[in-house]
Amino acid sequence: MNDSEFARMLMEKQGIHLESSRAQFMTGSTGLFNLLLALRSEIFKKDVSGYIPTDDLDFRERGRGK
């Protein structure tokens, strides 16, 4: 199974129906799904030990030295 077929299978499992006009855009070799796979591979390349998950960008707290 190539990447495009794999992408299509995963999307169909999620209930996403790709009509032909969007299929290439989503699952073609330069499509969005491959872009997502590339993003995933990027974020798992690095060591994040010592960091807890947070979206808190409250620089103010840091500014107060807490």
Place this chain on the structure above:
Amino acid sequence: MIKRARDFELTEMIELMRKGELTSHQIVQSCLEAVEAYNEKFRAFISIDADEVLAQSRKIDLQPGKKKGPLKGIPVAIKDLIDVAGQVTTAGSSFFRNAKPAESDAPIIQRLREAGAIIFGKTNLHEFAWGGTSENPHFGFCRNPWNPEHCAGGSSGGSGLAIATHMAPGALGTDTLGSIRHPSSFCGVVGLKPTFGLLATQGIFPLAYTFDHVGPMARTVADVETIFEALLDQKARRLLSRGRGKKKISLKKSKRLEGIRMGRLTALVPKEICHETTWQKYEKAFEFAEDEGAIVVNEHIPDFETALATGFTLTYAQASEIHYERMAKNPEGFGEDVRSLLELGYMVSAVDYVRAQRLRAKLVEEGKHLTERIDAWIFPTTPKPAPRIGQPIDPTLAFFTAPICTLGFPSVAIPSGITPEGLPVSIQIISGPYKESLLLEIAKILEERLDFPKELPTWVASATALSFPSKQ
């Protein structure tokens, strides 16, 4: 050529009004003439109540002493993602085209009103702000003022376009992965993405809660600074005052950047993805900075190359959650590209999300370490100028902008030159959190040295010759 009221820069308008040489009504009238002349073709505005803005301007002119404020009588266009009381916020979407008008102003609009600005219409955008071209299938394609065969950038495309065509001297945009800076780059205007959280995003339709920023766009850095300062509430002023530090721009006539440490993050700027002119002007900016006395230092942020993937992973998931019910009920209601991006968000797993959050925490810390060593750094804004309308999504478009949203640091995009094909290119200057004052001072100096042309884009000046389809 005679200078019309709308051809003055925003700060010039303020000065001329102060001297009694220009009225708010003249400015508004002149801007409305530009809207009338160009909007059908360029699609900058989704809605504008001409009678209302004219009435407001007359009222201001008739009561000169009554209302004071730094933007008194100045029209400011608003991206149609932001609530303005009594007006529909379409978010550029068919879902909200006929929605009920907003009951109240977003806090950022309240600030503008308190500053005396005239809320001058709602600007077009990429549908739900989820895209970088503003080729909006519901409200028309925002066309580039330098060449209407090209897009205006997005998602704040209408705001950039309105400024470049002199339909408005200033505007508000929003920026999640680059949406203020992309259209600024493509349209040849200035856009500021402030520090994350500095300006309130309540009353603004979200794309990704932990990435959304709101900020000003205008023709010059001084204009952007004037709007930005008017948007600051007391809390924001305190934060900026704390972040200002001791570093100041030299007031000397030469070597104005003496003492400033300017970072060159060579390893993070791949020449091969940049247009030749983008690269030349990026290099030129360092030459000018050095000439002005800055110390240019080679620097790096460890793992920064993952900041793009981190930003997209978190944004994909958040955007898809925000639109979950709409997607379930009526996926055809979205444009094809936005629908596809939202579907892609379903494929981000919880494991991906948590990893991206951890990586973000690490990147922010590394970024803050960098700002202990340098005062600012320069990146291209977009690697290339505006693509042609209808081109497939270019995955490198947000290469230099999205990572800065991952960090949440402030960044200002300024026009840096024009390609041989006649399209603008841009650089962005980035600093640590709450250092907007220094950032804007540096930007003013580089803006002056880069000397981007101030004339109206040729296409706008000869708009009557345009023959492209007007409905899209």
